[in-house]
Amino acid sequence: MILYEANGPTISTVSARNGRLFARCVAIHWSLRISLFITCYNDVLFPKTGQAVVTVLERLGHTVEFRPTQTCCGQMHYNSGYHMDALPLMEKFLEDFHDAEVICIPSASCVSTIRDHYPVMAEKSGSKDLIRQVNEILPRVFEFSELLIDKLGVEDTGAYFPHVVTLHCSCHSLRSLGVGDKPERLLRNVKGLTFVPLEDYDQCCGFGGTFAVKNAEVSSAMAADKVKCILNTKAEVCAALDNSCLMQIGGTLGRDHAVTCTMHLAEILASTQSANGGTLA
Amino acid sequence: MxxxxxxxxxxxxxxxxxxxxxxxxxxxxxxxxxxxxxxxxxxxxxxxxxxxxxxxxxxxxxxxxxxxxxxxxxxxxxxxxxxxxxxxxxxxxxxxxxxxxxxxxxxxxxxxxxxxxxxxxxxxxxxxxxxxxxxxxxxxxxxxxxxxxxxxxxxxxxxxxxxxxxxxxxxxxxxxxxxxxxxxxxxxxxxxxxxxxxxxxxxxxxxxxxxxxxxxxxxxxxxxxxxxxxxxxxxxxxxxxxxxxxxxxxxxxxxxxxxxxxxxxxxxxxxxxxxxxxxxxxxxxxxxxxxxxxxxxxxxxxxxTKVLADSASSETLDCIRCGACLNACPVYRQTGGHAYGSIYAGPIGAILTPQLQSMEHSTSLPYASSLCGACYEVCPVKINIPEILIHLREKIVDGQDHHGGMGTDFAEKAGMKVAAWAMSDAANLSTVRAAGRLAQIPFARNGVIHSLPGMLGQWTNTRDMPAIPAESFRQWWARRRQNVVPGGTK
Amino acid sequence: MISDSTARADILLKIRLAAGSHSDALETEYAALPRTYRQQGTSDRAAVLTMFTNRLRDYDAGVYRCNAAEIAETVAAAMDARGKTSLLRTGKLPQEWLPAKFRFFASDVRNANPSRDDLAWFAEVDQSEGVITGCFAAVAFTGTIILRHEDGNGSRALTLIPDYHLCVVLADQIVETVPEGLARLKGFETMPITTISGPSATADIEMTRVKGVHGPRFLDVIIVG
Missing domain, CATH: 3.40.50.10420 (NagB/RpiA/CoA transferase-like)
Structure with a gap:
């Protein structure tokens, strides 16, 4: 990857390698100011993911901002039926990011809450102003892999990660966002990385928010199935777009003393030869 | 009746x-x-x-x-x-x-x-x-x-x-x-x-x-x-x-x-x-x-007619009883149909049974889902089952059903209230995080929690839990801003 | 109890309260419903016939192809292959379809004699070796035979109780898609209709498809043309 810092537009030569298909394309884009919505659980439990997002986006020549007033999209409250508590969190998100140019969210399920449920909540509130605000912000909201491929046109992020990696496709990324093979394309372009597909990749890991606690036994049985498929791949790392799934999968792997670990996609893409030499999480 | x-x-x-x-x-x-x-x-x-x-x-x-x-x-x-x-x-x-x-x-x-x-x-x-x-x-x-x-x-x-x-x-x-x-x-x-x-x-x-x-x-x-x-x-x-x-x-x-x-x-x-x-x-x-x-x-x-009266969930009645949502459901596939306590099992059962009969008999059903959306994906008449599950959870939380006996347990309600307060302001979130750091001391070993009491024990019975790391993302960001040139790019 | 008319009024009132009343808009709304699915096939005749044949074979039905002059000998071949010596037939089945070396009994008895006891007739049909009928239409995409129960298609019991059904399908009765097949029933919608896609089957035991439970366990189809 070659980056030319021009006065305005950044010209990047991107090599896109998708399976057997080799293609080169030249993309011309403006250096963007990208606002990171880290999400509450990444902030508190998985700060490394946020750091990785910043690393990748800056490496691609963009400016990252972090608005410190941000907290939570309201997903847990909404999905659990506490809609009166979710509403102020939606309002807060809309307020915090109302003038953001591009919003990057390293969590498919939070993006899904914003895309699928904010319109419903706004509609139910009856407030025309809220409906307008939601409509205005939605085109600027991107999940991390969507941002890279759809907005920035990048498949090769210049990462180096010499390990065997499999990918768990989180339910929200697959069925709500419809990311398709975007995360896989990003992984296959990482130098040194060996990608192994996951059997039953579209099956839920069993996290499901409060489901994991309310129906802990069923949730654990689902996780056990998922982990069995992951261990069958012999991968060193299981990646995903959602740390919530990875907490479920990683927690089960850890309890089984498995050597396979979990990493958010951003953490793999952040890894370069010069930075950390592609060490495991 | x-x-x-x-x-x-x-x-x-x-x-x-x-x-x-x-x-x-x-x-x-x-x-x-x-x-x-x-x-x-x-x-x-x-x-x-x-x-x-x-x-x-x-x-x-x-x-x-x-x-x-x-x-x-x-x-x-x-x-x-x-x-x-x-x-x-x-x-x-x-x-x-x-x-x-x-x-x-x-x-x-x-x-x-x-x-x-x-x-x-x-x-x-x-x-x-x-x-x-x-x-x-x-x-x-x-x-x-x-x-x-x-x-x-x-x-x-x-x-x-x-x-x-x-x-x-x-x-x-x-x-x-x-x-x-x-x-x-x-x-x-x-x-x-x-x-x-x-x-x-x-x-x-x-x-x-x-x-x-x-x-x-x-x-x-x-x-x-x-x-x-x-x-x-x-x-x-x-x-x-x-x-x-x-x-x-x-x-x-x-x-x-x-x-x-x-x-x-x-x-x-x-x-x-x-x-x-x-x-x-x-x-x-x-x-x-x-x-x-x-x-x-x-x-x-x-x-x-009762189902029909609630426009947020009336599309439940679109169902043509094909059972595709049962076969697709990862929860159903673990438990089979008897867990749902109703002749209508699986995702469609989880929304149909509580709506047909008064909800107090089946308050657990809307929670019998990880909201993975596999049911919606296969539904031949496109019933948005996850959205309806969430709607029914809201009804349970609000206790809208007239028959009483509704609502979720106290621990959950309290937890949700604390979370709502924490998320209402970034400073509150930092406070709750700091409290969590303190509270986890007896349980965390090398960044991992193996056992927790109470509701969270349901998690740690079968799964490890990551401990809250010493530095949150926003702390890292604040520290980093002091060390890098303005503009963000190194 | 049965004459409780308040139930009807109650239910309709509840529906009106729940869904509102917008009778005026009914027809225009219905006409505007999205129907972007395939309403007509695009394959040529040969492809349609091949598709129909393949679908039937998928269902474990026996399939024969012949031209119009060869129907009787193909019927004979099918019966020979199944070891049949006689079949029930519908009243209006063309005589020239029936090979002379076998026996065929017209058996839509209740049409001819409405007072006759059903049960005795069922028992008679149950003792038969099988039944031969025509059909009303057929759908290639799903391998479906459509029977409209009268005349050459027989009454419902006649094609149901025997263990063997031999069905003669004329090429111009075969359409490609389900909408085209049902469209052929226009004007006859209130006649009894049965669609048959292969022999009766169940997968209730370990999801293993078992051919033949209560309906005819053996289905042969002769495609003419």
């Missing part, structure tokens, strides 16, 4: 029931094997249908349109059915539908003969607990669908909408048939077992003069009723007896005969993974010289 869904009101909660079922390895293997096969077949035949999404769109639109004009379409159906020689009855609830059926059966049973009926597989008659009511009234019902027969002979409960005995494997069924049909020997192949059912039931088909059916579709334009099936037991029941009684949920109405072109395609591919199920029977009233001489339709409400 007695709105009930089978015996769901007496069933234990999903969490309690599923815990027991998860211990039954044989059952889980049977369920997993069966759902895996149907899923594969469905994927094949859906894949070869180029206009599948357009069919789904049409199916959803027709159903939603019908619900919007349900009163008009029901009146049309009634008028056209009567014109063709049928008789139409209306039942507000389970008891009324059963009472009408019993009265009709007694009326048409020849004097001095034992009252008997043959039955086509019907979720609706299961919903109203018809068999129990018939037996109480001295009437013997014979289930004729192979799976329903297995359930009936085994005094078992159905565990799937389309394949009610999917939790039983062939050896269990063989043993059951040998015992209840008093057979000295019976082969072990599925053909042998099906053959035993053929012999057992044929005598009844050719003799019993009254049949009970449900309906997959009732056509307003013509007054026709359609039953979709595979074995031929449906054809036997709707065309051989002198009297046919069809119990039809009011949501089974479709506007026109042409609309069948959409639903027949959607239903078979979704339900059994076949291009078309072996048999569809469509009949209208009474035809001289062919089929029953008396035809009665019982239009059943049993809570459906």
């Amino acid at each position: 007695s709105i009930r869904v089978g015996e769901a009101a007496e069933a234990p909660s999903f969490a309690v029931a599923s815990k027991e079922l998860l211990k039954n390895d044989q059952l889980r293997r049977n369920v997993r094997n069966a759902t895996g096969i149907i899923r594969g077949k469905r994927a094949n035949v859906v894949g070869e249908t180029p206009d599948w999404q357009q069919l789904r769109d049409a199916g959803h639109a027709i159903k939603e349109h019908t619900l919007r004009h349900l009163g008009d379409y029901l009146a049309r159906f009634e008028e056209n059915c009567i014109r063709a020689g049928g008789k139409v009855h209306w039942a507000r609830d389970a008891d009324e539908a059963n009472a009408i059926s019993i009265e009709l059966i007694h009326r048409y049973t020849p004097d001095g003969k034992r009252a008997e009926v043959i039955k086509v597989k019907s979720m609706t008659t299961d919903e109203i607990g018809m068999n129990k009511a018939l037996v109480t009234a001295g009437i013997t019902p014979y289930e004729t669908d192979l799976a329903d027969l297995i359930v009936q002979l085994g005094d078992d409960k159905p565990s799937h909408i389309v394949v009610p005995a999917l939790h039983r494997n062939r050896m269990e069924i063989r043993e059951l048939f040998m015992r209840t049909m008093k057979l000295d020997e019976l082969g072990t192949s599925p053909e042998d077992i099906a053959g035993a059912a053929r012999v057992y039931l044929r005598e009844k088909f050719l003799r019993v003069p009254i049949a009970i059916s449900g309906a997959n579709f009732a056509v307003a334009e013509t007054g026709s009723v359609c039953v979709v099936e595979s074995e031929g037991n449906g054809r036997m029941c709707v065309s051989l007896p002198r009297v046919l009684i069809s119990v039809v949920g009011i949501e089974k109405i479709i506007p026109t005969f042409q609309d069948l072109e959409v639903f027949l395609q959607l239903l078979s591919r979704s339900a059994t993974g076949e291009r078309m199920n072996p048999y569809n029977s469509i009949w209208t009233g009474v035809v001289p010289g062919d089929g029953p001489r008396e035809f009665h339709v019982i239009l059943l409400d049993n809570g459906r």
